[in-house]
Amino acid sequence: MKLAFCGTPEFAVPTLEAVIAAGHEVALVVTQPDRAAGRGLEVNVPPVKEAALKHGLRVMQPEKVKNNAELRAQLEGIAPDAILVVAYGRIIPQWMLELPRFGNINLHGSLLPKYRGAAPIQWAVACGEVVTGVTTMRLDAGLDTGDMLLAAVCPVGQEETAVDVYGCLAPLGAELMVETLKRLEAGTICPEVQDHSLATLAPILKREDGLIDFSRTAQQIYDRWRGFQPWPGAHTTLRGKKLIVAKMRVCSGRSVAQGELLVDGELMLVGCGGGTVAELLEVQMEGKKRMSAAEFLRGYQVKSGERLGL
Structure with a gap:
């Protein structure tokens, strides 16, 4: 497939690497801008950007997405089969949702509909879950409310921290995304509507x-x-x-x-x-x-x- 990839932190890097290794064409990588952080205000480059540049991929770092004419022109010119979204950190606007034939495919760090929101891995551990996982889903206008595609389970050890669980879920999610694309192309996925009555929220940490x-x-x-x-x-x-x-x-x-x-x-x-x-x-x-x-x-x-x- 011809893809665009939206992601920012280390968690998203294995998925980017996996889809490249699977032979897909990543025509554009969209990530958040470089940020100055810490006492020395050193510039932090998003891990996804570093990975993309190693592969010679085109990278855009828009501050805003919704009304970004340059980004829209680039994506419309590419006409991707799917846009992959992995921990990008920005709301995907309607025009992006409607652009690809397979939609915007999100890798979410929980077994939906539990733990919708910005910090699913942290809240799953904080709430004492003994099992969590990753879900691929088709994004819609809601907060992690779109139809589910595939899911994979990961046990949570009694002494494991969110950092440990990240280490399990990132490669697991990469494999799941590759399988999701394979089955979407083959037409063998039946999207499943979420049971919204079972949803729990995982808001950004304060x-x-x-x-x-x-x-x-x-x-x-x-x-x-x-x-x-x-x-x-x-x-x-x-x-x-x-x-x-x-x-x-x-x-x-x-x-x-x-x-x-x-x-x-x-x-x-x-x-x-x-x-x-x-x-x-x-x-x-x-x-x-x-x-x-x-x-x-x-x-x-x-x-x-x-x-x-x-």
């Missing part, structure tokens, strides 16, 4: 999502910590200052009041909802270095009975 609520159980807090790696992570306050929880686990067989610390030798335990307890393994005071619990307890002279989140 800094405050990382704030620990100790009324949740230790398992729920731990799942959110796993899901929100590498950002926004998990944080609370101690002595009025931000305390980042860099590593933690659920602790059984102990009893601690909710939000209260229990220091037991080199162990740093905190009471959570439902009488459950979490162990803080590595922490970091804002602006300070990351430390093991033992180092932190010694350095800050933390005592049992101190409270977190105040």
Whole structure:
């Protein structure tokens, strides 16, 4: 097929590589603009752009898409059989949806209709799912509401973070997209309408999502910590200052009041909802270095009975 490819982060690169390896012609790659980030304002180049340039592909980086006459002229001139959309980060306008004969094919990082939205992988882990996956779907004007084409399942280990699950889903999704294109061309796919009553949302992550609520159980807090790696992570306050929880686990067989610390030798335990307890393994005071619990307890002279989140 002749394709256009819209994608931005590392998650999208395996799919781009896979469709090229499968013999498809990628006539245009559309990705977000380079961005200055960090204290030194170094320019970050989207991973998809880097991959595209290695293959000598034409790249466009429009700031806006909806009313972009240059992009529209380029795509209409190419007349792609399909436009592939993988974590592009922009809403696809109606004129793009209507352009290719096979439509705009999106690789979504969940088993739809669950976890529609910008952060499906993170929210699936944060909600304690033991299975997730990827779905190819035909985009429509709604938020991940289009007809499903194919899906593939990936188990989620009890200690895996969102970063680990990304590592599973990116290559799995690449294989699924190649299979989807093959079957679309052969006419052997029967698009399936989503059951909208089963939909859940996975909105873009905010800094405050990382704030620990100790009324949740230790398992729920731990799942959110796993899901929100590498950002926004998990944080609370101690002595009025931000305390980042860099590593933690659920602790059984102990009893601690909710939000209260229990220091037991080199162990740093905190009471959570439902009488459950979490162990803080590595922490970091804002602006300070990351430390093991033992180092932190010694350095800050933390005592049992101190409270977190105040």
